[in-house]
Amino acid sequence: MSFSTIVGTVGVTLLLAAFFLHLFGFISQGRLYILLNIIGAGLSCYASVLIRYWPFVALEGCWVLVSVLGLAGKKRVTVD
Numbered sequence: 001m002s003f004s005t006i007v008g009t010v011g012v013t014l015l016l017a018a019f020f021l022h023l024f025g026f027i028s029q030g031r032l033y034i035l036l037n038i039i040g041a042g043l044s045c046y047a048s049v050l051i052r053y054w055p056f057v058a059l060e061g062c063w064v065l066v067s068v069l070g071l072a073g074k075k076r077v078t079v080d
Contacts, residue, residue, distance in 0.1 A: 003050070004047045004050035005047070007043050007050070008044055008048070010040075010043055011039075011040045011041065011042070011043030011047060012040065013040070014037075014043065015036070015037060015041060015044065017036060017040075018033050018036035018037050021033070030074065031071065035071070037063065038064055038067045038068060038071065041060045041064045042064050044056070044060045045057055045061050045064060048060060
């Protein structure tokens with residue numbers, strides 16, 4: 001298994017874990033959820049750079065940016 005495949009698999013696993021845990025009520029849409037999204041999307045983006053798949057780089061890069069902005073917003077506003 002190549003390095004890019006390992007990195008991408010870990011990233012996508014984190015994204016899916018965050019989605020599953022939130023969807024079934026194990027975690028709230030708080031800092032942990034956002035951090036899992038940032039790390040997962042970041043790893044997926046990096047793996048996409050390694051294989052030069054630019055559409056996915058754009059998608060995952062935006063996902064990281066929006067998640068970082070969401071994390072910054074959590075410091076100011078709490079949404080229940």
